[in-house]
Amino acid sequence: MEILQRVPLSDKTTFQIGGEAEFFCEPSTINEVRYVLSLARQNTWRVIVLGGGSNILFADGLIQGLVISTRALSWLREEELLWVGAGMTMDHLTTWAIENGKSGLEWSGGLPGTVGGATYMNARAYQHEMSEVVEKVRVIDFSGKEFFLSHKEIQYSYKKSIFMEHEDWIILEVGLKLHDAPIDDVRTKTEACRRDREQKGQYAYPSAGCAFKNDYSHNLPAGKVIDEIGLKGFSIGGAKVYEKHANFIINTGSARADDVIRLLEEIERLVYEKTGVHLEREVRIIR
Ligand SMILES: Cc1cc2nc3c(=O)[nH]c(=O)nc-3n(C[C@H](O)[C@H](O)[C@H](O)COP(=O)(O)OP(=O)(O)OC[C@H]3O[C@@H](n4cnc5c(N)ncnc54)[C@H](O)[C@@H]3O)c2cc1C
Known part of the structure; x- marks a missing residue:
């Protein structure tokens, strides 16, 4: 197993966005996981765990530390x-x-x-x-x-x-x-x-699925709240609130992570301002 340097992360997430990992590895056995963790300790690297990347947004630019992809731990x-x-x-x-x-x-x-x-x-x-x-x-x-x-x-x-x-x-x-x-x-x-x-068109554009959690205690699906204040189709840069599902933020092709982050913040602000609801993020942002 190699420890690679400056590995682009955009092809490792379903959003198809993000900068580069300073260090990256893909252990295929538990022994290899033990080894990379000891290496990270020796070098005092930050460690980030990546699965299929379908709920992660990596920021633009350099992601410092070691990204451990679990993808080869497959048995x-x-x-x-x-x-x-x-x-x-x-x-x-x-x-x-x-x-x-x-x-x-x-x-x-x-x-x-x-x-x-x-x-x-x-x-x-x-x-x-x-x-x-x-x-x-x-x-x-x-x-x-x-x-x-x-x-x-x-x-x-x-x-x-x-x-x-x-x-x-x-x-x-x-x-x-x-x-x-x-x-x-x-x-x-x-x-x-x-x-x-x-x-439902869930695979038509790169995304991370639902951006926000639903608030079941108040029977408030996040998509419904976002839709009701008219945000379907609202976009910042290449990031857009999906017309077919208001809780999906999609990458229309040229989005940067920063576009998605600004769109998330704007949705949160507008929803709170207009309805008093605090949306809780589901997508995990790694900077
Ligand atoms: C089109 C689409 C539809 C979706 N529909 C749904 C849906 O219906 N329901 C739903 O719940 N989600 C949905 N999602 C979101 C996503 O698929 C799920 O959250 C999925 O379970 C995330 O798995 P992952 O391996 O991609 O995790 P990642 O995105 O790689 O990681 C998610 C989090 O888990 C941590 N993690 C991953 N693997 C490990 C590990 N082995 N050990 C420790 N930490 C780990 C990561 O550090 C990160 O914090 C959808 C996403 C897309 C793109």
């Missing part, structure tokens, strides 16, 4: 639980689940990103969420300490997990509990979700 092992490497894409996993008649992840058909990212974010769709299938997680912290967390210890709630409070943890692999089901049922449901996303 699958059937024991009492189904152990999946953090870097496996959800797409790969749902394809495996279809072929093997395993139910529990149909709702995630077409969800971009990795298993580690979905576990971290408690990704959700169609009234289901990742926490329903995550039983145990294997973690290493930046000091090199390794441990397991049980479902309860992850403290899942709406788009929240304990991982968000520990930016120095790397999810190495995730123990999932899926159950047997007829292959055709799993396929039909998974593909219906994927098709629905396609029909």
